[in-house]
Amino acid sequence: MILKKILVQKDSYYDSVFLMLINKEVKQFDGVKDAVVSMGTDVNVELLKDMGLANEEVESATANDLIIAVEAESEEVAEKAIEAAKELLNKKKSESAESDEYRPVSLDKAVEMLPDANLVVISVPGAFAAREVRKALNMNLHVMLFSDNVSLEDEIELKKLAEEKGLLMMGPDCGTAIINGKPLCFANVVKKGDIGIVAAAGTGLQEVTCSIEKFGGGITQGIGTGGRDLKNSQVGGRMMRMGIEALKNDPETKVIVVISKPPAEDVAGKVIEALKETGKPCVIHFVGLGAGKQEGNLYYAENLEEAAGMAVALSKGEKYEKRTFTIPEEEVEAIVERETQNMAPGQKYLRGLYTGGTLADEAMILFEREIGNIYSNNQTKPELVLKDPHTSQGHTIVDLGDDVFTVGRPHPMIDPSTREERIIKEMEDPEVAVMLLDIVLGYSSHEDPAGAILDSLKKAKVKAKERGGYLSIVTSITGTKGDFQNMDEQKKKLESIGCVVMPSNYQASMLALKIIRKVG
Amino acid sequence: MNVKPINELFKKELVVINMGLESFADNLKDVGVKVLQMNWKPPAGGNKKISSLLSRLGR
Known part of the structure; x- marks a missing residue:
């Protein structure tokens, strides 16, 4: 018999990431079928109703009330699980109380x-x-707004206020920034230098800053704007244009880089105008827009790594040499040969399993251009949007950081279990030839992102071998030597089970493309 | 376009108030940033309607 037990604790606020971790522990409790530990926000109450875990008390709960709901095989187990959750929460409370600040x-x-x-x-x-945010701006404080689910109306109003006051309002949904060399939220430890960046793309900013360091450059500022800044005409690229203006005035910044998904046309025009007026060399990466073009002080990059390469060349006064791979061509061919020679007939599909949204988009746009018909939850073509984001079809590139995967659980960069589950699912499909993955290091990311998925990747390789085939796993690491996860160790772990580790997401995608072309 | 306060920020030591996820404050401490963690709670006991009303009243 399944038993449901619900506890609502009034006026006990905890942050969502902490509650998700407790939720995970309670779910793992022996005899517990399902569990939710969350605050009583509207979204969570709806979720609990759908799960059949709501009573009157839950329905009238507010965002300040804690809900622990457990579905277990017996009353005893349910009670024990709730007690365990309470204990973990109390431990946290007493820890906070002990800290002297x-x-x-x-x-x-x-x-x-x-x-x-x-x-x-x-x-x-x-x-x-x-x-x-409104309060902070009115107190003349700069803001980084990590929260999502902020309305467009609020964003427009707040950015207008920030513009009036000349303050940063990075966000909403801004996950990454580096201000005065200090990494904020999800960001890497990057050397100081003379390249300033404004980005409407979180992992895009991470990939570009890490690549800049890899090419021997450094950065002044990495300003985030939130993804809607350029997409929406009313937001109008306000924060990006303010960022550009500030970098123009900044004597430390010699080169400016801007990154965004394709912007609204009128917004793109405004941003380009602002860049022209800086008089400084500017690299633009608007995912696929105008790639290869140069107009006056404006240089258009085709991909994130190229944006970094161009910026470093400009900062050093060198000519940028365009190339697809930074490792020798023969080596690339040898990898392709090695990765394809033991594949079984019928292995033909790509499965891109991403934690970083911009990285997923970069791979998707590249594959879409080169071979077409790429299914994804991020697709703009309606016919290619995955029917069920949890199930791949044909060539699929999935952004596991998308809301559909993160309701009630942490982002896959923090908690790798979403991706682990997906790897296990994909390994049952005999038509998969290549898995393409990103490993994102830096502050706020998991302490060992490669190690956390290693077992499942190994299992997937064994499974393919048992079927008489070979599964190719191509990866890249977004990180620097300064990141606490130890980039060299991460690389070694992946290589120890036969994963290919490429120097960037772009190169990993290009290699995966070569493999797919050879077997397809 | 007035961005003077941003350029002033670039010249200053970053000093942060963290409202929300505590790990963000821990990260900043780790890189030597002066940071104050707030004990944020939903306003008006978590009631969104009252909260938005208070916000409009400037409270």
């Missing part, structure tokens, strides 16, 4: 305590974020 509840109090504060990082639930 006082934690202010309001922004006014925080500023009183830290009068020289100049930036606020906001990651509270989206429904409450706008009012906090």
Whole structure:
């Protein structure tokens, strides 16, 4: 018999990432069928209703009420699981109480305590974020807004306010920034230099900054804008244009790089105009737009790695040499030969399993251009949007950081289990030839992203071999030597089970393309 | 376009107030940034309607 038990604790706020980790522990409890530990936000209450885990108390819960709902095989197990959850939560409370620093509840109090504060990082639930941003801007503080689910109307209003005040309002949904050399949220430890970046793409900014360091360059600032800044005409690329203006005035910045998914046409025009006026060499990567073109001080890059390569060449006063692979061509051919020689007939499909949205898009756009018919949850062509994002079809590139995968669970960069599950699922498909993966290092990412998926990758390779075939796994690591995960160790782990590790996402995608072309 | 405060920020030491996920504050401490973690709670006891009303009243 299945038993449901629900506990609602009034006025006990915990942050979502912490609750997701507790949720995971409770789910793993012996005899527990399903469990939800979350705050009573509208979205969560709906989710609980769908799962049949709501009672009257749950339905009237607010975002300040904690809900623990457990479905278990007996009353005893359910009670034990709830007790275990409470214990974990109490441990957290007493840990916070023990830390000697006082934690202010309001922004006014925080500023009183830290009068020289100049930036606020906001990651509270989206429904409450706008009012906090407004307060911060009105107190003349720069803002990085990590929260998503902030309305377009609020974004426009807040960015107008930021513009009036001349302040940064990075976001909403801004996951990455590097200000004055300090990595904010999901960002890597990158050397200082003379290249300034404004990006409307989180992992795109990570890939470009890491590649800049790889090519021997460094950065001044990495300003994030949030993905809607250029996509929507009313937002109008406001934060990107302010970022460009600030980099223009910054004497440390010699070269400017801008990154975005294809912008709205009128917005692209405004941004390009702003770049022209800087008089500094500018590299533009608008995913596929104008690649290879040069107009005055503007250089258009085809991919993220190229944007970094061009910027470093410009900063050093060198000529940029266009090339697909930074490893020798013979070596690439030898890898393709090795990776394809033991494949079974019928192995023909690509499965891109990404944690980074911009990296997934970069691969998808490349494959779409070269061979077409790429299924994805990020596809703009309706006929190629995956019918069920949890199930691949044909050539598929899936962005596992998409909302459909992250409701009630942490982003796959933090918790690799979403991707692990997907790898296990994909390995049952005998038509898969290549798995293409990103490994994103840096602050806020998992402490061992390669190690966490190694077992499942190994299993997938064994399974293909048992079927008389060979599974090729092509990866790239977005990271620097300064990142705490130890990039060399990550690479060694992947190579120890026969994964190919390429120097960038672009090169990994190009290699996967060569393999698919050879067997397809 | 007025961006003077941004250029001033570029010349200053970054000092951060972190409102929300605590790990972001830990990361900043790790790289030597002065940071204050807030004990943020949903306003008006988590009631969105009252919260938005208060926000409009400037509270």
